[in-house]
Amino acid sequence: MPNHTIADILRGLEAKTFSSEEITQQYLNAINKHDINYNSFITVTAEQALAQARAADTARQNGSAAPLCGVPIAHKDIFCTEGVRTSCASKMLDNFIAPYNATVVERLATAGVVTLGKTNLDEFAMGSSNETSYYGPVRNPWNTDCVPGGSSGGSAAAIAAGLAPAATGTDTGGSIRQPAALCGLTGLKPTYGRVSRYGMIAFASSLDQGGPMAKTAEDNALLLQAMAGFDHRDSTSMDLAVPDFRAGLNKDLSGLKIGVPKEYFSEGLDPEIASAIEASLNEYRKMGAEIKSISLPHTHLAVPCYYIIAPAEASANLSRFDGVRYGYRCENPKDLDDLYCRSRAEGFGEEVKRRILIGTYALSSGFYDAYYRKAQQIRRLIKQDFDEAFKSVDIIAGPTTPNPAFALGEKVSDPLTMYLEDIYTIAVNLAGLPAISLPAGFTKGKPIGLQLIGRDFDETTLLAAAHQYQQRSDWHQQAAPGSV
Amino acid sequence: MEWEVVIGLEIHVQLTTKSKIFSGSSTAFGADANTQASAVDLAMPGTLPVLNEQAVKKAILFGLAINADICRDSVFDRKNYFYPDLPKGYQTTQMDFPIVGPGIVEITLSDGSTRRIRVHHAHLEEDAGKSLHEDYQGMSGIDLNRAGTPLIEIVSEPDMRSAEEAVAYLRKIHSIVTYLGISDGDMSQGSLRCDANVSIRPKGQEEYGTRAELKNINSFRFVERAIKTEVLRQIELIEDGGKVKQETRLYDSDKNETRPMRSKEEANDYRYFPCPDLLPVHVEQSVIDELLASMPELPDAKRQRFEEEFGLSAYDAGLLTGERPVADYFEAVASSAGDAKLAANWVNGELSAALNRENLAITNSPVTAEQLGGLIQRIRDNSISGKIAKQVFDALWNKEGDSADAIIDSKGLKQVSDSGALGAMVDEVLAANPEQVEQFRGADEGKRKKMLGFFVGQIMKASKGQANPGVINSLLNEKLGG
Numbered sequence: 001m002p003n004h005t006i007a008d009i010l011r012g013l014e015a016k017t018f019s020s021e022e023i024t025q026q027y028l029n030a031i032n033k034h035d036i037n038y039n040s041f042i043t044v045t046a047e048q049a050l051a052q053a054r055a056a057d058t059a060r061q062n063g064s065a066a067p068l069c070g071v072p073i074a075h076k077d078i079f080c081t082e083g084v085r086t087s088c089a090s091k092m093l094d095n096f097i098a099p100y101n102a103t104v105v106e107r108l109a110t111a112g113v114v115t116l117g118k119t120n121l122d123e124f125a126m127g128s129s130n131e132t133s134y135y136g137p138v139r140n141p142w143n144t145d146c147v148p149g150g151s152s153g154g155s156a157a158a159i160a161a162g163l164a165p166a167a168t169g170t171d172t173g174g175s176i177r178q179p180a181a182l183c184g185l186t187g188l189k190p191t192y193g194r195v196s197r198y199g200m201i202a203f204a205s206s207l208d209q210g211g212p213m214a215k216t217a218e219d220n221a222l223l224l225q226a227m228a229g230f231d232h233r234d235s236t237s238m239d240l241a242v243p244d245f246r247a248g249l250n251k252d253l254s255g256l257k258i259g260v261p262k263e264y265f266s267e268g269l270d271p272e273i274a275s276a277i278e279a280s281l282n283e284y285r286k287m288g289a290e291i292k293s294i295s296l297p298h299t300h301l302a303v304p305c306y307y308i309i310a311p312a313e314a315s316a317n318l319s320r321f322d323g324v325r326y327g328y329r330c331e332n333p334k335d336l337d338d339l340y341c342r343s344r345a346e347g348f349g350e351e352v353k354r355r356i357l358i359g360t361y362a363l364s365s366g367f368y369d370a371y372y373r374k375a376q377q378i379r380r381l382i383k384q385d386f387d388e389a390f391k392s393v394d395i396i397a398g399p400t401t402p403n404p405a406f407a408l409g410e411k412v413s414d415p416l417t418m419y420l421e422d423i424y425t426i427a428v429n430l431a432g433l434p435a436i437s438l439p440a441g442f443t444k445g446k447p448i449g450l451q452l453i454g455r456d457f458d459e460t461t462l463l464a465a466a467h468q469y470q471q472r473s474d475w476h477q478q479a480a481p482g483s484v
Numbered sequence: 485m486e487w488e489v490v491i492g493l494e495i496h497v498q499l500t501t502k503s504k505i506f507s508g509s510s511t512a513f514g515a516d517a518n519t520q521a522s523a524v525d526l527a528m529p530g531t532l533p534v535l536n537e538q539a540v541k542k543a544i545l546f547g548l549a550i551n552a553d554i555c556r557d558s559v560f561d562r563k564n565y566f567y568p569d570l571p572k573g574y575q576t577t578q579m580d581f582p583i584v585g586p587g588i589v590e591i592t593l594s595d596g597s598t599r600r601i602r603v604h605h606a607h608l609e610e611d612a613g614k615s616l617h618e619d620y621q622g623m624s625g626i627d628l629n630r631a632g633t634p635l636i637e638i639v640s641e642p643d644m645r646s647a648e649e650a651v652a653y654l655r656k657i658h659s660i661v662t663y664l665g666i667s668d669g670d671m672s673q674g675s676l677r678c679d680a681n682v683s684i685r686p687k688g689q690e691e692y693g694t695r696a697e698l699k700n701i702n703s704f705r706f707v708e709r710a711i712k713t714e715v716l717r718q719i720e721l722i723e724d725g726g727k728v729k730q731e732t733r734l735y736d737s738d739k740n741e742t743r744p745m746r747s748k749e750e751a752n753d754y755r756y757f758p759c760p761d762l763l764p765v766h767v768e769q770s771v772i773d774e775l776l777a778s779m780p781e782l783p784d785a786k787r788q789r790f791e792e793e794f795g796l797s798a799y800d801a802g803l804l805t806g807e808r809p810v811a812d813y814f815e816a817v818a819s820s821a822g823d824a825k826l827a828a829n830w831v832n833g834e835l836s837a838a839l840n841r842e843n844l845a846i847t848n849s850p851v852t853a854e855q856l857g858g859l860i861q862r863i864r865d866n867s868i869s870g871k872i873a874k875q876v877f878d879a880l881w882n883k884e885g886d887s888a889d890a891i892i893d894s895k896g897l898k899q900v901s902d903s904g905a906l907g908a909m910v911d912e913v914l915a916a917n918p919e920q921v922e923q924f925r926g927a928d929e930g931k932r933k934k935m936l937g938f939f940v941g942q943i944m945k946a947s948k949g950q951a952n953p954g955v956i957n958s959l960l961n962e963k964l965g966g
Contacts, residue, residue: 086530096529198531202761204760205760233532233534235532235535235763236760313757315564315755319564319572319573320571320573322568322573326528340566363756363757365753365755368755
């Protein structure tokens with residue numbers, strides 16, 4: 001069943017065209033047969049998935065079907081799943097079986113989903129290519145010589161390859177949007193505080209946000225509906241009513257003011273991506289939107305600012321992985337220091353260690369003011385840029401990435417170039433805003449992503465804008481060459 | 485050279501909340517290892533802290549009690565260091581914006597003089613777990629029951645000038661937190677812990693000397709001894725031409741010496757930064773108003789009231805108000821006895837001596853306030869003499885009866901005031917001592933007074949102390965024809 005969306009599956013289940021068990025089995029078969037080409041899953045929970053599917057079928061027969069009853073999805077292996085290994089793609093947690101579910105996992109389970117398994121990612125979500133995983137790199141179904149993007153590369157590749165209709169992701173600096181763009185998918189980073197972070201292994205606490213990844217904006221709306229909402233276990237989640245996102249998909253867009261930041265079309269942007277974005281903006285014009293040029297003057301500071309704040313928070317967040325209570329512990333430590341040093345040296349990969357070192361340095365006595373405090377000041381300026389822009393526009397549009405999917409290994413040895421792949425996505429996390437990436441064309445056979453950025457807690461407008469574009473385009477319906 | 489001692493204290497006070505500062509686990513002391521540690525306390529991946537409001541309120545109460553500014557938007561920070569009993573690899577504490585700002589604590593010294601000690605600030609933080617180094621065949625055990633217990637750390641200015649002042653300040657803090665009911669103040673269980681920054685300087689010099697930090701001195705007595713020992717060490721060191729090093733030192737109470745901790749343990753750059761998992765703690769004026777309204781009477785106010793309302797001396801009132809349970813006990817005795825001065829004498833005298841002898845807290849006194857009040861009533865209405873009263877007190881202490889009355893009854897200790905019965909006793913004594921009667925009759929007024937004591941003593945002896953001395957005196961005067 002290629003190109004199935006959640007909405008398709010729900011229709012099929014309701015019409016009894018197939019049962020949840022049948023479709024779950026088909027996805028499991030597909031994973032079994034084809035994931036060897038992509039490496040998108042770290043753990044496949046086949047038995048559990050089939051049991052959940054049968055329970056879903058029973059519930060549906062009894063007329064007690066929850067909104068997503070029987071829909072198979074996959075979870076990024078950064079969300080804790082009770083009784084199932086939650087590795088964060090790190091040797092450090094290769095042996096870690098979470099004793100509890102993340103709030104996102106729990107809420108999606110309550111909504112009736114079936115969990116196929118846990119998808120690959122960059123180790124501790126640190127990366128833009130999914131090459132830093134302890135379980136090996138993920139390949140892009142559109143071109144298996146290329147990366148799928150990261151850090152939610154496993155979720156993106158699984159969906160693009162037809163191994164799952166949708167998946168969860170997390171986005172700290174673009175980790176949902178960039179792989180969605182590189183794999184021809186629709187992925188939403190919700191407003192910071194919209195989705196609970198409880199049970200989502202922290203990378204950079206003030207930036208991390210879980211969200212949906214799928215083929216369509218409609219599927220994103222369905223998933224976000226189940227994931228969103230206040231959680232008393234996360235002090236940074238917002239106690240706000242969650243709107244009906246699906247009902248908002250057809251919200252009238254005429255007169256919508258779309259701001260286009262000139263800084264997002266500067267040098268470094270692939271010209272074919274630039275013209276694809278221009279073309280999609282034209283579609284919006286035809287839909288009655290007004291396109292306005294705007295400026296986000298501190299855009300060039302977003303990447304350096306991010307690479308202070310995110311590693312600083314990560315350096316503390318990853319201190320708990322010390323070999324004492326759970327996770328990897330080195331063999332025969334000779335004393336406490338040796339236990340710490342070798343467990344962490346052997347348990348973490350290179351990129352993780354690089355970021356811990358950067359963060360530790362930035363917070364060090366004597367450097368704090370020059371780095372961390374300065375970065376926080378810049379963060380406020382970046383937020384002010386957006387606040388200013390949203391006085392005159394409703395959403396902001398631009399490319400999700402400057403380049404399409406790049407070759408595996410191409411940027412591994414050059415972290416700075418790699419970091420620049422996130423130039424358009426990072427500012428959104430620093431400002432806490434919601435943003436969506438949706439397919440907007442192809443360049444040399446590789447997908448292009450259009451990014452729409454919204455006001456705080458206005459995911460509805462983003463989903464509506466993405467959905468209505470998808471009613472007039474078929475980029476999101478294209479299937480990757482090898483997909484099931 | 486004459487030296488001046490400069491001391492500042494950092495006091496950690498465990499707050500008596502039911503659950504931990506950032507998780508729902510219980511804070512009860514003494515449970516089996518790691519039975520009170522949840523996923524949050526274990527710092528399992530993905531877990532997040534949620535602030536316990538009760539801990540915040542208790543910290544604010546302390547701030548209000550020392551007239552401090554309450555920070556309306558205090559911020560939690562992460563203090564980063566690795567230690568096995570610190571599960572997250574950082575302690576969540578407050579650095580730049582502590583909840584309690586500068587305040588004042590007044591102490592009274594043994595000569596009756598008072599001093600004002602400035603509190604620099606007090607902040608909220610979480611306690612660490614415990615590392616257990618015995619019984620694990622060369623390995624260490626970790627107990628995380630204590631991890632996440634709410635603490636306030638009260639940091640004083642370097643305002644104390646002697647070990648005595650430091651102890652008086654520590655006692656005052658102990659008194660305030662127990663009066664407020666925000667801590668049980670039990671130093672033996674680590675509910676209240678003290679570090680002391682100690683330095684010396686030539687008298688008259690303004691600049692402070694280099695300080696040493698004495699860690700974890702966990703009783704009032706050890707605080708005094710540790711500081712005195714450290715001061716002597718510093719004086720000797722400097723007078724021998726040496727220099728004090730800024731370092732952390734441990735007090736060894738067995739050897740009565742301080743010695744440096746391994747420098748490795750303190751070579752930390754804590755890399756403080758605001759904790760992104762917790763929002764700033766915003767405190768509304770209404771919360772402060774509510775807490776102010778709920779504020780119990782504090783030791784200074786109580787001492788003043790005891791002096792004014794009960795006419796007690798400053799000394800007695802000070803003794804009685806140092807610890808809230810003592811003050812509560814005293815007030816209960818005074819109200820049941822109907823005589824505050826007698827109540828004060830008994831609580832500060834007989835009772836306090838007995839408690840000290842058996843090393844008991846007043847809350848565990850075998851004699852209840854009501855029993856002691858009942859005893860004092862019998863003294864007041866002349867049912868028993870002061871001497872018999874001590875006997876009755878001992879009997880109450882040993883649980884020989886439920887009340888003073890029951891003991892007086894069962895032991896037949898009631899004072900005899902009946903002139904018929906006492907008259908016969910007087911006659912007997914006079915008949916048995918004809919010589920003394922003769923001498924008395926021949927003596928002058930001055931000598932007679934002395935000799936009267938002899939007869940009173942004989943009669944008291946014959947009555948086993950139960951004769952009413954007043955009645956005996958008048959009977960003797962009558963019968964000796966005085």
